[in-house]
Amino acid sequence: KAGVTQTPRYLIKTRGQQVTLSCSPISGHRSVSWYQQTPGQGLQFLFEYFSETQRNKGNFPGRFSGRQFSNSRSEMNVSTLELGDSALYLCASSLLQQNTEAFFGQGTRLTVV
Amino acid sequence: AQSVTQPDIHITVSEGASLELRCNYSYGATPYLFWYVQSPGQGLQLLLKYFSGDTLVQGIKGFEAEFKRSQSSFNLRKPSVHWSDAAEYFCAVGAKAAGNKLTFGGGTRVLVKP
Secondary structure (H helix, E strand, C coil), rough: CCCCCCCEEEEECCCCEEEEEEEECCCCEEEEEEEEEECCCCEEEEEECCCCCEEEEECEEEEEEEEECCCCCCCECCCCCCEEEEEEEEEEEEEECCCCEEEECCEEECCCC | CCCEEECCCCCEEECCCEEEEEEEECCCCCCCEEEECCCCCCCCCCCEEEEECCCEEEEHHHHHEEHHHHHEEEEEEECCCCHHEEEEEEEECCCCCCCCCCCECCCCCEEECC
């Protein structure tokens, strides 16, 4: 069974641009969550989608958005990139609607210059 | 809101010695608790989880953790560390009715001396 797949693995963008990251969950998993990991702030929850609906949202500005498709694949978008958005973005998939273990992808390393 | 504290930022341990990583959580009800491990540049791998029942849980790679409600702790242990255990370890808490959202501690980086 394939794990969680995140693409691309590495990305370099310029301040002010926008970026889209992709996540394919484990087959059969319907919940996808996104996290931002930085040395200063650690691992912070961005949002969670279940059956194409956003169920939870972390404390991030509106520049951060996401969506989930009918096949459970998810994308997150960051508009008007800032230097502080440089981070490892991790996607996690879970089988059920709540309180099930999360399986993480290897992440997308975003560098904003 | 829930929170997680990992008091030790770095721990150095000799290969073959025992390891204990501390985790304290704050949550009003019975939490769902997890330990994850992260190697450099990689994602997170689940070591073990506690949802209910037996307070001593066994995980992969020889790790175990004990849930102590009275101390709001969920410490991770391994009797004998291998060089491959060098990594960063994260404790996380999930809240009932909060979907699959996890709140993570700051992490503990483990260095293994030969």
